[in-house]
Amino acid sequence: MGEIVLQTRDLTKYYGRHLALDHLNLKIPKGTVYGLLGRNGSGKTTAIKLLLGFLRPTCGSSEVLGCDSSDLTPEIRGRVGYVCEGHPLYKWMPIGTLENFQKAFYPDRWDKHLFDEMLDYFTLSRKQRIRSLSNGQRAQVSLALAMATSPDLLVMDDPTLGLDVVIRRQFLQGMIHLIQQKGKTVLFSSHILSDVERVADRVAVIDKGVLRADCTLEQFRTSIRKVRAERTGSLPAGFDLPGTLHCRQDDSVTEWIVVGTTDEQLEQAFSQAPVKGFSCVAMNMEDQFIEFTTPSGNRRLFEWEERP
C-alpha cells in the first residue's frame, strides 16, 4: 500500500444512544478512487463528516492528509475538495458570484480553465442563480466548484443522489476527468452501484455503522457468489458451505450465497453431499450488494483477512 491519504482508527460515533458508526478502520492510499457503499442510514455521511471534522467522534480518530480530522488546518482543508450531500449552495448567488466567492479562498489553486470547461460541458451560464437551478444542475455546479480548487483529495457525499441518468452520466464523466489526473484521490459515498462500478477501484461497505467489506472492486465482484446445487437427497444436518451468507431451498435445488469461498472449497464440500452437481450463477453488483447487506448476512470481506 502506498502513501495513505486518509485513515481512520476505531472511529465511532453515537447520536445519543444510537450507534451510527462502530469502530471504523479504513485506509485509503493515494491515487485511489474509493467507493463507500451502504444503504440509507448506514453511516456513510457520518463517516465523511467525521473525516472532515464536522462531527466529533465518540471515540477513535481519523487523519486526512496526515492531519487529525478534529483539527484540520486551513492548509489541509485547502487540499481537500468536498461535495456535500444534497449540494447545498447559497441560493441567492448567481454562478459567477459563487465562482468569485470560491476563488477568493484558493488564489493559488483555482483552475479557471477547468471551471470554464466544466460550465461549458454542463451547459451552465454564470448568470444563472443557484435558486433557479435544478437539483442536477446544482450537483454539477458543486462538482465544478470542488474540482476547480485542484484538490489532492476529493470527498463526495452521495453526489449522484436524485439525479437522472443523463445528468448522472455527465457528473461521472466530470469525476473521471479528475481521476485521470495523476495522484488525485477520490472518496465518494453512494448507493447507486452502477456509478461505483463505473469509477471506483476500491470499495468499502458499511452496514448499520459497521464496516463489512474493504477490498478492491474486483475482489468484491469475484468473492460474492451464488452457488446452485441440484440435490439427490436431503442434505445432512448441519451441512453448510464455507462463507455462507444465505441459503434458500426448494424441492430439489438449493442456492447459497457465499463470500470468499474458493472453487476448491466448494468441490470439497459438495464431494460428500448428495448433489448431482453444482454451478456458480453470475450476479450483478446490485444483487451482490443486496445479498451482502440483507439483515441475515453478517459475513465480512477484507482484503487483508484470511478468507472464511
Add this chain to the structure above:
Amino acid sequence: MKFLALVKKEFRECLPWMCLAFIIFTGFGALLLRGKVLYEEGRRKEIWREEQVVPWCTSPISDIGPLLLLTALGLGLVMAIRQFYVPAFDKTWAFTLHRPIRLITAVHAKLFVAILGLTLSVGLPWTGMFLYAAIPGRFMDPVLPKVFWEGWLMVGLGFILYLGTAVSSLCQARWYTTKVCGLAFAAGIIFLAMAESPFPAPLVLTAIGLVVLGIQVYALMQSKEF
C-alpha cells in the same frame, strides 16, 4: 482577501434587513423629529406672545429612544437568525466552513457584519438625528451629550440580542431546555440596562453581557457539530 470574501457574503445576506431597519428608523425618526420641530415652532410663538406657560421638555429627541431601541433589537435578532440559524436549515454550514480558513475567521466575519449593520442602519442615522437636533437654535431646550451615548447604548443592546440569539441558535440542546439560555440572558441584560438606573450601570451591564455572550458564541462554534 478570504475574510473580505466572507464579509461580502454575510453583508449581502443581511443587506435586505439592514435596509429595512434603516428605512424604518430613518423614516419614523424623521417624522418624529419633524413633529418635534413643528411643536417647537408653536412653542416659540406662544412664548413670544406670552399667552401661556409651555411645559418644559426633557429632551427634544427623547421620543426617538423607543424607536431606536426597537429597531436595534429587531435588526440584531434578524441578523443573528440569518447568520446562525438559517445555515442549519439550508445545510450550508459545511459548504461555508470547508475552505482554507480557520473557523474563527468565519465567526469574525459574521460579528463584523453584525456590528457594521447595526452601525450603518441604526447608529449612523441616530448620530445624524442627534447632530441635527444639537444645531444651536434648533430647539430651545438643550440636547445633552448624555442622550447621544444613551442612543448608542441602545445600539449596543441590539448587539446583545444578536449575540443571545446566536448562542441560542448554535446551542444543540432542545428549545425547552438550555437552548433558550442565550436569549433569556440577553433579555435580562436588556431589561436591567433599560430599567431606571444611574448611567454608568447600564454601560457596565452591557459590557458584561457582551463579554459573556461573546465567549459563548466562540465556545459554541468551536464545539458545534455541523
